[in-house]
Amino acid sequence: MLKRKNVTVTGGAGFIGSHLVDWLVSKSANVKVIDNLERGQRSNLASCLDEIELVHADLSDNNLAVQSLRNSDIVIDFANRMGGARFLFERPASIMAANLRITANCVDGARLANVERYLFISSSCVYGKQTSIPNPENEAGFCPPESAYGWAKLACEQLVSSYFQQYHLNVQIVRLFNAYGPRENFNTTPHVIPIFIRNVINQKPVIVYGDGEQTRSYTYISDIVRGISSVLESDYLNDPFNIGSENEISVNELLSKISTLLDVKNYRVIHKDPIPTDIRRRSAKNEKIKHLLRWQPEMDLTEGLNNTIKWYKEECGIEPRALNPEYSQLNQT
Numbered sequence: 001m002l003k004r005k006n007v008t009v010t011g012g013a014g015f016i017g018s019h020l021v022d023w024l025v026s027k028s029a030n031v032k033v034i035d036n037l038e039r040g041q042r043s044n045l046a047s048c049l050d051e052i053e054l055v056h057a058d059l060s061d062n063n064l065a066v067q068s069l070r071n072s073d074i075v076i077d078f079a080n081r082m083g084g085a086r087f088l089f090e091r092p093a094s095i096m097a098a099n100l101r102i103t104a105n106c107v108d109g110a111r112l113a114n115v116e117r118y119l120f121i122s123s124s125c126v127y128g129k130q131t132s133i134p135n136p137e138n139e140a141g142f143c144p145p146e147s148a149y150g151w152a153k154l155a156c157e158q159l160v161s162s163y164f165q166q167y168h169l170n171v172q173i174v175r176l177f178n179a180y181g182p183r184e185n186f187n188t189t190p191h192v193i194p195i196f197i198r199n200v201i202n203q204k205p206v207i208v209y210g211d212g213e214q215t216r217s218y219t220y221i222s223d224i225v226r227g228i229s230s231v232l233e234s235d236y237l238n239d240p241f242n243i244g245s246e247n248e249i250s251v252n253e254l255l256s257k258i259s260t261l262l263d264v265k266n267y268r269v270i271h272k273d274p275i276p277t278d279i280r281r282r283s284a285k286n287e288k289i290k291h292l293l294r295w296q297p298e299m300d301l302t303e304g305l306n307n308t309i310k311w312y313k314e315e316c317g318i319e320p321r322a323l324n325p326e327y328s329q330l331n332q333t
Helices: 015-026 062-068 086-088 093-114 146-169 190-199 221-232 249-262 287-293 300-316
Strands: 008-009 030-035 053-056 074-077 117-123 171-176 206-209 242-243 269-274
Touching: 008 015, 015 221, 030 242, 062 093, 062 171, 074 093, 074 221, 086 117, 093 117, 093 146, 093 206, 117 146, 117 221, 171 221, 190 206, 190 249, 221 242, 221 287, 242 287, 249 300
Parallel strands: 008 030, 008 074, 030 053, 074 117, 117 171, 171 242, 206 269
Antiparallel strands: none
């Protein structure tokens, strides 16, 4: 399916996108990455930079988006604005406006390019706090999302679905649940696992919002890529799939596990007021993708965290002088 196809990955220099680009290159696709490099990094594409085309562009510009997506056979759309729970809470209008604009430009560019397939990367944030646990696909929108980011992703799903209905664009949608692993840089993606690893290993205070009993289901990057690829290679259109683990772990348990793996006991936790838009529990009901596409997560959390810690030590050179104060106060989703 992918051999010699022109596959464009928006936001492909980011953490998840770059891993998918590696997989696409291994399938002999002709890959173009479009990224504004605000959060994405050229270094994430180091292993395949000579085999792809990297376009530095801002997809909030409609003309630029349409021009950049020309001659694409397949578009995989990671492009969005985000940045940790605190940022999402403090900048809701910016998040809503930016993400709707970017997705509108990308999906319309895909339509004008007459692509064979447009895969939209959505988020578990589309689920509200009253949905069933684990979160089933059919309850997104039934209970409203708590955050502007969740609303934006849900609205973007509706937008791309309307292109399926009105223009017969072959749309696919996946909802990712808390991906983690190598390349999730704490300076550009201030999420819980990289922040905890960095602060614990440097014996810096770790900020936890609320009581720390809120749960998430963390999914290792290799499982995420396998899940996305299984949907991309399937015939299911306009039918959202959860990609994530059903195994929940609390923030407190996660912090304890990371400190144990790092063999660090002397760290300080600072509890701050909970973020109003934070969700108490979140995990992926993945029965649908298991049954239809034979996908399920394979990486154990302990092994995945060990792989991630090893990467941070080797690639990021975690040490006190590497700390970035701007991010030490950001919380994580």
